[in-house]
Amino acid sequence: MRPDIPVALRVTQLVLRLLVVLNGVYGAVVLAILVGLFVAAPWTLTALGFGPAADAAPLLGAMRWIAALGLVGVPLNVIVLDRLLGMVATVRAGDPFVARNAVRLQAIAWAELGVQLLQLAVGILAERDREYLLAELRSAVGLAGRQRVTGGSAERARTAVTRSVRYALGRLAEHHPTAAAHLEQRVRTGTYCSYAPDPVSVIEWET
Numbered sequence: 001m002r003p004d005i006p007v008a009l010r011v012t013q014l015v016l017r018l019l020v021v022l023n024g025v026y027g028a029v030v031l032a033i034l035v036g037l038f039v040a041a042p043w044t045l046t047a048l049g050f051g052p053a054a055d056a057a058p059l060l061g062a063m064r065w066i067a068a069l070g071l072v073g074v075p076l077n078v079i080v081l082d083r084l085l086g087m088v089a090t091v092r093a094g095d096p097f098v099a100r101n102a103v104r105l106q107a108i109a110w111a112e113l114g115v116q117l118l119q120l121a122v123g124i125l126a127e128r129d130r131e132y133l134l135a136e137l138r139s140a141v142g143l144a145g146r147q148r149v150t151g152g153s154a155e156r157a158r159t160a161v162t163r164s165v166r167y168a169l170g171r172l173a174e175h176h177p178t179a180a181a182h183l184e185q186r187v188r189t190g191t192y193c194s195y196a197p198d199p200v201s202v203i204e205w206e207t
Contacts, residue, residue, distance in 0.1 A: 027074035034067040062125045069118050079111040162189040
């Protein structure tokens with residue numbers, strides 16, 4: 001079995017070096033996406049099927065944060081891969097039980113903790129705007145999965161305003177569910193938007 005060990009180590013070292021290269025490519029792609037989300041936001045939204053509408057701004061903000069967090073993960077991956085390469089080198093040299101490897105393991109542990117925190121942050125951002133994405137998808141798909149045909153500019157504007165109001169009420173419900181429930185019942189959207197007060201239970205708004 002011993003003659004097979006150097007071959008396995010060489011393969012491991014080759015795989016780790018390949019992962020270093022792929023991590024660099026991933027970082028370049030994420031950086032390009034992040035730059036595009038700032039300098040070509042209308043094109044990005046159109047490419048995703050949302051169009052350069054104002055009501056897609058919350059989604060665009062979440063996408064920018066997710067791309068930025070993904071970019072932060074690149075150096076953390078470098079830390080892990082670099083330490084693993086160093087540990088493999090000590091194994092190939094026949095002396096894996098060196099003090100330096102303990103330091104490497106500690107650095108890997110901290111880097112992995114950072115990656116887990118980044119994944120948690122990305123999950124929170126994705127969950128926060130999940131309902132918005134679902135609403136956009138539902139509005140874009142008709143019967144039998146066919147793409148919904150939209151009307152003229154007035155119809156598109158009305159639809160955009162309706163989605164914006166619903167999105168705002170959904171976010172309001174996270175902090176003040178009572179007010180959000182009231183507004184969902186009393187706010188009317190369509191060709192004209194209006195607020196219809198409850199004639200039985202009058203509310204005095206503070207401004």
